[in-house]
Amino acid sequence: MKKHKPELSPEEFDEIDRYVSDDMPEQEAVDFRREMETNPSLREEVAIQQKLMAATELDSFFKSKEIQQGSSRSIPLWKYGIAASLALIAVVLVWLSLGRGIGEDEDLFSAYYYPDPGLPVPMSSTDSYEFDDGMVSYKEEAYAEAEAVWTELRRLGDTDTLVFYVAMAKLNRGQAAESSVLLDQIRLQPESEFYEKALWYTALIQLKEGKLEEAKATLLEMRGDDPRTQELLDKLR
Amino acid sequence: MTSKTDLNPVKPTAKEWLETAYAENLPWFERYVAKNSGTSQEAKDIFQDSLSVAWINLRNGKFVGIESDFTAYVRQICKYKWMDELKRKGRFGHSLDLSGVEEPQVESGELEEAFGDLDVLHRSMSSLGDKCKTILNSFYFLKQSLQELSQSIGVTDQSVKTMKYRCMNRLRAAYLQLINTHEEA
Known part of the structure; x- marks a missing residue:
């Protein structure tokens, strides 16, 4: 089995990527090829990147063909039968849950809820590498993955940033009650840069839970000038 | 040829x-x-x-x-x-x-190996999230520039560059893991 390093550094990736994408000035490409001749692991990494790049191109190409022509792979009829049954069950479950739960307050929650967009992810941040990796997952809407990374980091040292984004990951996964507990921790820190956001999302969770008066009180605690706060308060009055 | x-x-x-x-x-x-x-x-x-x-x-x-x-x-x-x-x-x-x-x-031996590798590459691609696929598609297939992509998804150029790097590293990790599992089996 060949041994590969677990991860390429940003600089290594950038260099190989520019070579593989034919985006390297001629002289630099000549030097790079010369280095490849004497460096077998670099040759191997280039070969891997060439395959991965080809795989992404093919994935995009065949997806575009599927969109033009419908699915390209044959699926046995019995699988269509199972899929249809599952779809029918899903429709019935959604219909039942809609019929039971959604009221005016939850409509307001849906109208005002939007996932927090997350923080920018810098290229070389060795001190916060894991946090940024979690942020990439978060931005990919892979909230469970982001939550797992950040929860592990919280064991090494808790910060308001970690608490807030774990709360957001949970909320985006539909775990409103657990998210609310974490947001309460931020609400105890008025100096936190996430304080106002914590109030906003707490109010929305209270709205979702039908706690109208509590939601109003939480919104009234907000000191910022976000017009949505007043707009939502007006609708609740 | x-x-x-x-x-x-x-x-x-x-x-x-x-x-x-x-x-x-x-x-x-x-x-x-x-x-x-x-x-x-x-x-x-x-x-x-x-x-x-x-x-x-x-x-x-x-x-x-x-x-x-x-x-x-x-x-x-x-x-x-x-x-x-x-x-x-x-x-x-x-x-x-x-x-x-x-x-x-x-040459049949080389092609057999390539078809086996194709299966691993398919499975590696499947492990990526939709956002990663969108970013890689934009760079490698649509040949969009960093600026075009950052504008279209509403983040900074630096964030897009980092996401491309991290997405490709994830794809590489998935590929190497599958290759190693395959070789061990």
């Missing part, structure tokens, strides 16, 4: 070359398979894998040539894979006459 080299004199654009190879070869291969005891769906499935292997070989320098050479290369791989499929069917009880089927002019 096919040679190993670390110099790649052609700079093919994925979108154009794949489009041409697809348009020129798929109808031909469907007719070819129909004449040789196969269905249209079998032709489509085998064609997709064959075009993929040809494309990977072009990207890693195992195939070097101009666009028309590439079209011919795809046909050779399609024929090879169809012959292989007919032999496989024969092993599972169908009695097939292969005497009329043309022998393809390609």
Whole structure:
């Protein structure tokens, strides 16, 4: 089995990527090829990147063909039968849950809820590498993955940033009650840069839970000038 | 026509070359398979894998040539894979006459390895999230610039660059893990 390093550094990736994408000035490409001749692991990494790049191109190409022509792979009829049954069950479950739960307050929650967009992810941040990796997952809407990374980091040292984004990951996964507990921790820190956001999302969770008066009180605690706060308060009055 | 080299004199654009190879070869291969005891769906499935292997070989320098050479290369791989499929069917009880089927002019050992690798690459791609796929598609297939992409998804150029790096590192990690699992098995 060949041994590969677990991860390429940003600089290594950038260099190989520019070579593989034919985006390297001629002289630099000549030097790079010369280095490849004497460096077998670099040759191997280039070969891997060439395959991965080809795989992404093919994935995009065949997806575009599927969109033009419908699915390209044959699926046995019995699988269509199972899929249809599952779809029918899903429709019935959604219909039942809609019929039971959604009221005016939850409509307001849906109208005002939007996932927090997350923080920018810098290229070389060795001190916060894991946090940024979690942020990439978060931005990919892979909230469970982001939550797992950040929860592990919280064991090494808790910060308001970690608490807030774990709360957001949970909320985006539909775990409103657990998210609310974490947001309460931020609400105890008025100096936190996430304080106002914590109030906003707490109010929305209270709205979702039908706690109208509590939601109003939480919104009234907000000191910022976000017009949505007043707009939502007006609708609740 | 096919040679190993670390110099790649052609700079093919994925979108154009794949489009041409697809348009020129798929109808031909469907007719070819129909004449040789196969269905249209079998032709489509085998064609997709064959075009993929040809494309990977072009990207890693195992195939070097101009666009028309590439079209011919795809046909050779399609024929090879169809012959292989007919032999496989024969092993599972169908009695097939292969005497009329043309022998393809390609190196079979290398192609077998490439088809195995294709499966690993498919599974590696499936492990990526939609956002990563969108970013990589924009860079490598649509050839969008950093600025175009950052504007379209509403983040900074630096964030897009980092996401591309991290997405490719994830794809690489998934690929290497699958390769290692495969080698250990």
